[in-house]
Amino acid sequence: MTRRPLATRLIAHFILVVACLAVALPVYWMVISAFEPNADILSTTIHWIPTHFEPGNLSKALHSQPFGRFFFNSFFMSIMIVVCQVITSSLAAYALVFMSIRRKRAWLFAILLAMMVPMQATFIPIYLILSDAHLINTYFGLVLPFAGSAFGIFLLRQGFVGIPKDLIHAARIDGASEWRILTSVVLPNSKPIIVTLVLLNFVFHYNDLFWPLISTNTTNMRVVPVALSYFLSQEAGQTLQWNLLMAADLVTILPVFVLFLAGQRYMVKGIMGSALKG
Amino acid sequence: MVRKRRRGAMMIGDAWATPMSVGSDNPVRRVGSKVSLARFAHWLFLAPAMSFITVFIFVPVIYVAYLSLLRWNLLSSHPQFVGLHNYMYLLGDSNFHMALRNSALVSGAMVFISLPIGLGLATLANLGLHATKIYRTVLFGPYVIPLVASGLIWSLLFDGQGGLIDKWLGLLGTAQPNWLGTEPYALIAIIVVTIWQYTGYYMLIFLGGLQSVSENLKEAARVDGAGEWCVFYTVTLPSLSPSIFFAVVVCIIQSLQTFDQVYIMTNGGPDGSTATLVYYIYQQGFQMYNIGPATAASVLLLLILAILTYVQFHVSQRWVVEE
Secondary structure, eight states, X not given: OOOOOHHHHHHHHHHHHHHHHHHHHHHHHHHHHHTSOHHHHHSSSXXXXXXXXXXXXXXXXXXXXXXXXXXXXXHHHHHHHHHHHHHHHHHHHHHHHHSOOXXXXXXXXXXXXXXXXXXXXXXXXXXXXXXXTTOTTSHHHHHGGGSSOHHHHHHHHHHHHTSOHHHHHHHHHTTOOHHHHIIIIITXXXXXXXXXXXXXXXXXXXXXXXXXXXXXXXXXXXOHHHHHHHHHHHHTTSOOOHHHHHXXXXXXXXXXXXXXXXXXXXXXXXXXXXXXXX | OHHHHHHHHHHHTHHHHOHHXXXXXXXXXXXXXXXXXXXXXXXXXXXXXXXXXXXXXXXXXXXXXHHTTEEXXXXXXXXXXXXXXXXXXXXHOHHHHHHHHHHHHHHXXXXXXXXXXXXXXXXXXXXXXXXXXXXXXXXXXXXXXXHXXXXXXXXXXXXXXXXXXXXXXXXXTOOOOOTTTSHHHHHHHHHHHHHHHHHHHXXXXXXXXXXXXXXXXXXXXXXXXXXXXXXXXXXXXXXXXXXXXXXXXXXXXXXXXXXXXXXXHTTTOSTTTTOOHHHHHHIIIIISOBHHHHHHHHHXXXXXXXXXXXXXXXXXXXXXOXX
16 A cells, blocks of 8 residues: 555544544533533533533433433343344344255345335334234333344344355254254354344444334333433423433433444444445 | 364364254254255244244335225224325325425435545545544444434534534624524534434445455556546546445435434424424324324335335345355
8 A cells, every 4th residue: 555645644634633523522512511500501601621510410310210210121122122133133144044945035135125114114003013912012012023133134144154164064964953053153153243233233222212202101111212302302391401411311322332432343344344245 | 074074073062072962952853854854944044033024024014005095093083995095195285295305305415415525534534544443433433322312412502592503603703593493494403413423324334335446456547647536536436336326325215214303303393394204204193193194104205215225226236146
């Protein structure tokens, strides 16, 4: 690779730094607002560093509503979805890659079709189906619609394709059952793609507002994003307690932020790969 | 053959060590011969995922099309078959026109603003500079923040009283519009949030594409005396076109699903000027319980997505190319 001239590099650095600042500024503003008195936020001067530090905002915001329950709901729902998807997707991807199936293209096409259908276009029939089964406002209602995932099958299929076919043949000759090959050969050799699936999925469902908003209707079933949206409407009318809102916002973001820092290379790879391989 | 076995044995470990126990924990084997196992095992493997996908994706797609032919208010009336009446209703409903327009505007803004920025940033992040990883991490960051949380942060930034944006405009002495409360500005605010949220994601898609552009080809162009811009236009951009096309389609599909930021920041207002297609479906279906128009709009959304996917599918055949 040729070394680029200094001027080019400086300009590139400059543009990237400006872009990073533009991206980070709203988050920084949220963080400092979370620790300020509301009056400071509403004042006309700009405080880049809080002049009055109020760490009590966090606990005040968290105690204004049963956030412990909301976090439990969010985590429980997201983890259950991830577990279901890893199981169902790895089984299906294994069948598609390593088993002889007639009309394999038809299966792949069906999965592709399923991938393009967003929840936002089918939530009414899904609601009616789950309502007939008396599963609205339950954990089952939150989890089941996402227990099988076309995206998950596709992602894992891409990972499984890279595993040498010889390994599978050897295991078959040794008399291993398909289930055995999946659990002791294929899965241990696909850890990165599984981690990618787990992370992308957890973040997606932890962040999801739409389906929990529709399928739950009591406070004890609320997940964090729904609770956050109520936070705003609840406060409306009087002066908005921006500092408490931002404190709740900060606590909401924290879990995904930590996951992101810990596993970003897997997420980045998963997304970059999606463009390469479709 | 022997070598193959050895390799397998090393990798499978315990499966090789206890070959006899393998058959016993296989339920199908007890019932029939090994032939029947091989013939039906793939059904068992595909069944869990495919049954969930069928119940929660394929059945709802058919169901939604059926519902769109009914007049049905969940609260007050029994379903009644009305043919294409709901579609005629949408044709005449100005709120629906507004929602279509808004969705088109958001999609257009994302394709023509967010994607070029993403491509530019990806090009810079692909120069092999120091600290590229840090830039990449920061720029991608907003993508993992819940849209609800981003919506709240930007509600504060756009706020007329405590908002940073109005404070800056005040310093500059320019007019400070009521961002979330007046007509063109509310939609602009929604678009700004969406760009902030997703541009890093598109940057990653382009980065994935850029890293597959042949370095040799670029080098060859340079040897022939092409400048950096020339190399970009003649080598990089054409090699990147599949990624660009993929990004455009994904971007439109994602923009058509815009809901969270609207729900949080404006509730579709003022006067429906920020209500998107999905927001319209939500309002008709879950606030007014008009299942007919809501599902008819859902079917139209599905049709648009189907056309986009079809085009994507045919332009890049690599989607289903077998290994």
